[in-house]
Amino acid sequence: MPEHRQALLGGRAEISILTLPPFVWLLVFFLVPVLILAALSFSPAGMTVEVFRTPSLEHYRQSLDPFYLGILLRSIGYAASATLITLLIAFPAAYFIASSPPRRQVWLLFLVFLPLWTNLLVRLYSFKIILGDNGLVNQLLQALSIVGEPLSLIYTPLAVVVGFVYWNLPYMIPPIYAALERMNPSLLEASMDLGASRAQTFRHVIVPASLPGVTTGVILCFVPTLGSFIVPDILGGPESMMVGNVIAAQFGQGLNWPFGSALATLLTLLVTVGVTLYIRYGEPGSTAAREARA
Amino acid sequence: MSAQLGRRNDLGLGQGLALKLLTAFCMLLLLAPLVVLVVYAFNDSRQVTVWQGFSLKWFAVTLQDREIWFAFRNSLIIGGLNAVLATILGTMAALAIARHRFAGRQGFLNLLHYPVLLPEIIIGIALLVLFVLLDVPRGFGTVVAGHVTFSFPLVALLVLARVGAMSRTLEEASLDLGASRWQTYRFVILPALAPAIVSGVLFCFTLSLDDFVITLFTASPDVTTLPLKVYSMVKFGLTPVINVISVLLILFTLTVLLAIHWLQKEGPHQRWGIRLAGVMVAALAVLMATSIVAERRQETLVIANWADYIDPELLREFESSTGVRVIMTHFSSDEEMLAKVSFGRPGIDLAMATPVSMEILRKSGLIVPFDGERIPNLRYIDEDFRHLGSDPTGTYSVPYAYGLNGILYNTRMVEGPITSWWAMWDERYAGRLIMLNDMMEAFWLAHHLLGYRLQDQRLDHLDEAYALLKKQRPLLRKYESDLVNDMLLSHEAVMAQAWNGQAHKLSSEHPEYRFVVPEEGASLFIDSLVLLASAPNPDAAHRFIDFLLAPERSSQNMEAILYPMPNATARALLPPEIRDDTTIFPAGVDGKRLNIMSDPGDFRRQIQGRWERLLAE
Incomplete structure (x- = not known):
């Protein structure tokens, strides 16, 4: 670092003034509470909150029994399939938007963000109107005589996955779009000039260019889906209960906060380890490529 | 950036028919629910899925609903406080990271990413546990604390991107010309960051306005926000009021965005615009503060x-x-x-x-x-x-x-008359039955039908009862206590375990629905x-x-809720058609066994464990 820049950095006092408030805030309202939660998970169940009285592993044993483990695996399954479907729907749209003329890009992005203007709960509730037994989809299918009896769509795993995909699309399209939009068209011209087919260009130029955006999009979709409880709560039936519902139920109905804390702590570990590994090794194109470019 | 794909797409890549269709499908998925919400806000019918004709009446109902106004006002207050606090903290964090090298800088940056990464529910319950341990009463303060915690790291990342792109030349020039660090911040750095800060403010505000999960765990009943209100409306009865709220929310956001867009327009009035926005935010903050003080004065x-x-x-x-x-x-x-x-x-x-x-x-x-x-x-x-x-x-x-539960069914879709609880195990109605979302009622009923008593607290009986309920499980549409009438009306279910008052509300308006107290007896509450x-x-x-x-x-009150109250003087005042209604005042239950639930004590854990399994399988 050049000498005169060093002088610009300001004194130790300035660093403290800038870092302390945000750091203390995170310490008090984030780190400490999450650690207390972890501590609570070793306490016996009861109607009072006691931390570190008589530590036991009871709640972790319960978390790992096949039933709850099954719910955890199911949650991962939901999150993975919803993320994959979202990606499959979002990618073509993001590619189309990125390659459109600038004016059209603005309009299409506006439409992508439009759903975020109204509350998520309201939007999920609209699926009750759409997927209900005499909802719009069933009315349409019956009008076209495709089905006689209405299909049971709402309160099924299908409805939950549809809800997740819908929820996640506005978070998946923008990062992929941003990655593609930054792409240098000369690369594409070069690829085509050198005789690559459209498919080859797509496979070898466009897909790699999109990977950083895909990585971001996948994290933005997978993690909130994994911990979600509103979507299964509103659109799902019993068989679509996810780990978030079990945690919420322990705090909302079960009176078993320590067990809920144990599940939450497991989820925290899962997300932390998962995301770290994914960013480091999951996407060969992402970190390595970014580091290479930098 | 000159080399953008969209600007120089001479090859016409990515604009083929297949991609157009796929994009159209994606947009349909994104927008159809909004269109449905908006259209059905003008529906005359109370039932949300049946179109009955154009009407504005639900707008009138919504705008007159005091609770909705309170919730909206609470949301604005919390959103405003959050926007101010989170933007200040976020900007500080971003400046520290972008402009300084210090020990633990990378750790600090990672820490900032963490609240963004963790599922919201974890932050929500962690804060709840913190507030309970510290014996902090829940209210505005706790909700704002929660919102700031998840939104300021996002502002930090947003501003960080902007600082990173900002050249240091101006800063250096300012310092070279003898300005102090403070003057440099005031006149050089912050004005350059203004657009990022303004979007940060807006962003935090909308995050607050939309947040449900963290608010759920940190709020007290008197600071219900709009999302909490909407959630309880979705849970406890579907009405077009929810559609109207969504239309109003869209209009509100549109107005704010247009205003901001106008303010941020390039040109001589940009500076003026940002100042005006600042004054407006400050005025809003003062207004909110006084509103909270006034609120605290009112007895609740x-x-x-x-x-x-x-x-x-x-x-x-x-x-x-x-x-x-x-x-x-x-x-x-x-x-x-x-x-x-x-x-x-x-x-x-x-x-x-x-x-x-x-x-x-x-x-x-x-x-x-x-x-x-x-x-x-x-x-x-x-x-x-x-x-x-x-x-x-x-x-x-x-x-x-008090009251009791029995079976409420659609006489046009169920072969009646229904006389026994075993009808709730009838496979002909698979997928169209509802049991109350009530653990004790479910296990009491199962014990009772098997000839056992729940209060004996015997594990072997409990397991048999569990097996019986598990057998019923695949036949059920849902365990549900609140939306029973809605689900019966929309034919999502044909028969339900229901409370008598609730049943009466439906059967008095729709005579095809009938309520019976089955011959085996019922549970009194x-x-x-x-x-x-x-x-x-x-x-x-x-x-x-x-x-x-x-x-x-x-x-x-009895006339409104249709459950009897233990108040003989009041009963005498009721209109005869209600006083003599046998659904409300169950007369036909003489000789049937009625149960009053008692506390199962520690046995509750055993019941609870099995109930959770039933709910999730």
């Missing part, structure tokens, strides 16, 4: 109650005669009520308890006796109800209403009001109960 009474279980007109009357604002918070099961009132300082005065929950609350010291002398109207309560098993002294509870030990306003609680027990008001 918070009641945890079942949905639709009190006449709203009585509440208005109480408010106008005493000046106390009554706030209702709803729950949908006994267990949910217990969880709501049990931990920390939930800010609730009165709760509606069943004998089971009353016993639990009394044993754990969470409720306190009423002062009978301050409730002269207690004399109207029928003697039989004064000393219930769960409250032998009769001081911890004021009996409110008695709801009583209890006074929480942590009640912020026990005085208003006493006044309210005395107000409610006056015979003419009890009678009015």
Whole structure:
């Protein structure tokens, strides 16, 4: 670092003034509470909150029994399939938007963000109107005589996955779009000039260019889906209960906060380890490529 | 950036027909729900899925709904405070990271990413546990703390991107010309960051306005936000009011965005625009602060109650005669009520308890006796109800209403008449049956049908009962207590276990629905009001109960909720068609066995474990 820049950095006092408030805030309202939660998970169940009285592993044993483990695996399954479907729907749209003329890009992005203007709960509730037994989809299918009896769509795993995909699309399209939009068209011209087919260009130029955006999009979709409880709560039936519902139920109905804390702590570990590994090794194109470019 | 794909797409890549169709499909998926929401806001029908004609009446209903206005105002206050705090903290963090090298800088940056990464529910419950441990009463402060925690790291990342792109030349020039660090911040760095900061403010505001999960765990009933209100509306009855709220929200966001767009337009008035926005935000903040102070002055009474279980007109009357604002918070099961009132300082005065929950609350010291002398109207309560098993002294509870559950079915779709509970195991109606979302009722019924008694607390019987319920499980559409009527009306279910008052609301308007008390007997419930030990306003609680027990008001209340109350004087005042209605005042139950639930004590854990399995399998 050049000498005169060093002088610009300001004194130790300035660093403290800038870092302390945000750091203390995170310490008090984030780190400490999450650690207390972890501590609570070793306490016996009861109607009072006691931390570190008589530590036991009871709640972790319960978390790992096949039933709850099954719910955890199911949650991962939901999150993975919803993320994959979202990606499959979002990618073509993001590619189309990125390659459109600038004016059209603005309009299409506006439409992508439009759903975020109204509350998520309201939007999920609209699926009750759409997927209900005499909802719009069933009315349409019956009008076209495709089905006689209405299909049971709402309160099924299908409805939950549809809800997740819908929820996640506005978070998946923008990062992929941003990655593609930054792409240098000369690369594409070069690829085509050198005789690559459209498919080859797509496979070898466009897909790699999109990977950083895909990585971001996948994290933005997978993690909130994994911990979600509103979507299964509103659109799902019993068989679509996810780990978030079990945690919420322990705090909302079960009176078993320590067990809920144990599940939450497991989820925290899962997300932390998962995301770290994914960013480091999951996407060969992402970190390595970014580091290479930098 | 000159080399953007969209600007120089000479090859016409990515614009083929297949991609156009796929994009159209994606947009359809994104926008169809919004279109449906908006269109159905103008629907005349109360049923949300049936179009009946154009009408603006739901807009009138929504705009007149006081609770919605309160929730919206709370959301604005919380959003505003969050926007200010989170933007300041976020900008500080971003400046520190972008402009300084210090020990732990990378760690600090990672820490900033962490709240963004973790599922919201974890932050929500972690904060709840913190506030309970520190005995902090939940309210505006705790909600804002939660919102700032998840939004300021996002602002930091947003501003960081902008600082990173900013050249240091100006800064250097400013310092070279003798400006102090402070002057450099004030006149160089912050103005350059203004656009990022303004978007940060907006971003935080919308995040707050939309947040449900963290608010759910950190709010008290008197700071209900719009999302919490919408959630309870979605849970406790579907009406087009929800559609109207969404239309209004879209319009609100559109207005704000257009205003911002206009303010940020390039040109001479940009600086002026940003200043104006600053003044407006400051004015809003002052307004909000005074509004909170005024709020704190007004006396409130918070009641945890079942949905639709009190006449709203009585509440208005109480408010106008005493000046106390009554706030209702709803729950949908006994267990949910217990969880709501049990931990920390939930800010609730009165709760509606069943004998089971009353016993639990009394044993754990969470409720306190009423002062009978301050409730002269207690004399109207029928003697039989004064000393219930769960409250032998009769001081911890004021009996409110009673009733029983039976089977409510659509006579056009079910081969009747239904006389037995076993109809709820009839495979012909697979997927179209509803059981109440009530653990104790479900296990009581299963024991009863097997010829056992739940209160014997025998594990082998419990397992048999569990097996019986598990057999029924695949036949059920849902365990549901609140939306039973909606689901029957929309034909998502044809037969349901239901409470008699609830059933009466449906069958009186739609005669094809019938309610029966099956021959095997049924479970009776008695709801009583209890006074929480942590009640912020026990005085208003006493006044309210005395107000409610006056015979003419009890009678009015009974007419509204359609459950009988143990108040003979009030019953005599009812119109004959209600007094003689056998659904409301079950006469046909003579000779049938009626159960009153009692607290299973530690056996509850055993029941709970099996119930959770039933719910999730």
